[in-house]
Amino acid sequence: MSETLTEIGEFGLIDRIHELLRVSGAPVPEKTLGIGDDCAFFQPRPGYDILVTCDCIVEGRHYLTRFISPVNLGRRAMSLNISDIGAMGGRPLYALVSLGLRADTAVKDVEAMYLGFVEELNPFDATIIGGNLTKSEGANFIDITLIGEIEAGKSVRRSGANPGDALLITGYPGQAAAGLQILLKAPSVHDLEDHPLVRAYNTPSHRAREGWAVAHSGLATAMIDTSDGLLGDLGHICKESGVGALLIQENLPVSSALQDAARQMKRDPIDLVLKDSDDYELIITCPPEHVDGIRSAITGLNDIPVTEIGRITEMAGDIKLKSADGVYHNLTASGWDHFSTLG
């Protein structure tokens, strides 16, 4: 039997985590206080704004332990917060990790989860400086607050899109959500680990470096990550910017893996691209003359495509799709909504 939290207790677990972070995490910067006091503290860099985001995932709702290993769960939970910092153009610095854990949780699983956290933080020299442990009677949960920095005034918001702007997307949104569907329908998940869509689900990429490059180019008018799905997050841009959008169906990026999966699921691949997400691509808007500039800011960082999928229009909240036959369809910006989508 694996050692459980009951056996080592809260303060025993804190000591283990402390040791793991000392060995495997990036060093805590000078003049920064990490775990072990009433608060953590750090010295902000002059001329920089502080960014802060917070995202919580709950077992059974946002992840299923039979599909994802503890280390990948840690990576995923941290990635989605890093994605939020990146979608403003910032760089992650410090994380606070708040966990709700059942007393029978295996200590080694918690340690593996922390390894996942630091695997995602280390490339940025970002560190875990605090958090909270509490006993959960029901589902485990992982609630992360991530703090980042950005040069003052450089952050790219949702609210800056203008009619006529080009609409860009990185990568292939919808792959991770399709990967989840594949896992849910498979009789056994063992041989699916290397399926490209399952990989997209279990180890999603954030685009924080790309977001940083876009913000520093100064060319984008709005940016957001696709955590609520392409359509849901495009809806957020439209709402906050008071604009509409026109998507060109034939321009939407559909990976060959997603094409295959859509065929097997008997779903329209465009539906998979537009709706559920669980991957963390970036939607970027910019004046048409800056599309090349945005592209070259991102190119060189990695080989993900940056696709122009439509443009921003005038009528607030009006989102349309022009299909290959030239017909215009009204779309509802129905992102991921926890409460109202319940049966």
Added chain:
Amino acid sequence: MSETLTEIGEFGLIDRIHELLRVSGAPVPEKTLGIGDDCAFFQPRPGYDILVTCDCIVEGRHYLTRFISPVNLGRRAMSLNISDIGAMGGRPLYALVSLGLRADTAVKDVEAMYLGFVEELNPFDATIIGGNLTKSEGANFIDITLIGEIEAGKSVRRSGANPGDALLITGYPGQAAAGLQILLKAPSVHDLEDHPLVRAYNTPSHRAREGWAVAHSGLATAMIDTSDGLLGDLGHICKESGVGALLIQENLPVSSALQDAARQMKRDPIDLVLKDSDDYELIITCPPEHVDGIRSAITGLNDIPVTEIGRITEMAGDIKLKSADGVYHNLTASGWDHFSTLG
């Protein structure tokens, strides 16, 4: 029937919260971005360190809805985070509120909770700038990250206590935990609202202003709040400072309400003072010649007593109590431990 979260949905609830904060919260400072983007951001003050803390309370474990109103629950959840900022000597600035809520939760209860949050934040002109809403299948939970500031280098840590230092405590620790015991044993809680110990439990005071004053006096060597109980948190100071402590029993502050309750519960009042807490007093250490200075830094802010209860000793981790008959007793610094105290 009250309107529930299922009816208005996640984004409906976000709109309600947004509106409530606009009407009832302190105004979001200039150059600060609140709720409504991938991240919040703010501009830190030059010459100040950023403090950050995070505390989570879970229904059924840290609070029982039959004992505490939603507005008091909000006040309590925010107070315990404010207490952590205060225990370093800082001032709260920004909160992120992450809630796990069952779909059948009443919207008005969530709104009342937010009113509780802002009631505690407004006196500091502190604002809620972000958070997260997620559906809980089991217990509701409230996870708050609170960000504060302190002049660079002024924070008072747990690790600075020296042998020979005087040991001070504010107020009457143990009252809130005794209030909870009274509630748990009462056949009906209706007529108990005004009981002083129940009040201490339902609307605990933080000592953030006092902590700020202590830090700015520059006279304290260590400070901590009593969230893990007087003994538990004294244990944290001893561990981090590599020292021991001697408590003088007859100096421990016992309120008359706690005396009465101890008699009724057939418990030793000293036990109630030392062990469970749930109130947020400050333990402060300082060289004996600075006791008066610390006292006068706090006096004038309010009329809580500051009591000298013993002194710091040399032997690391050795905590003793000298009883009225002159006998020395060994104490174990057993604070509040979530996992190992389970049956």
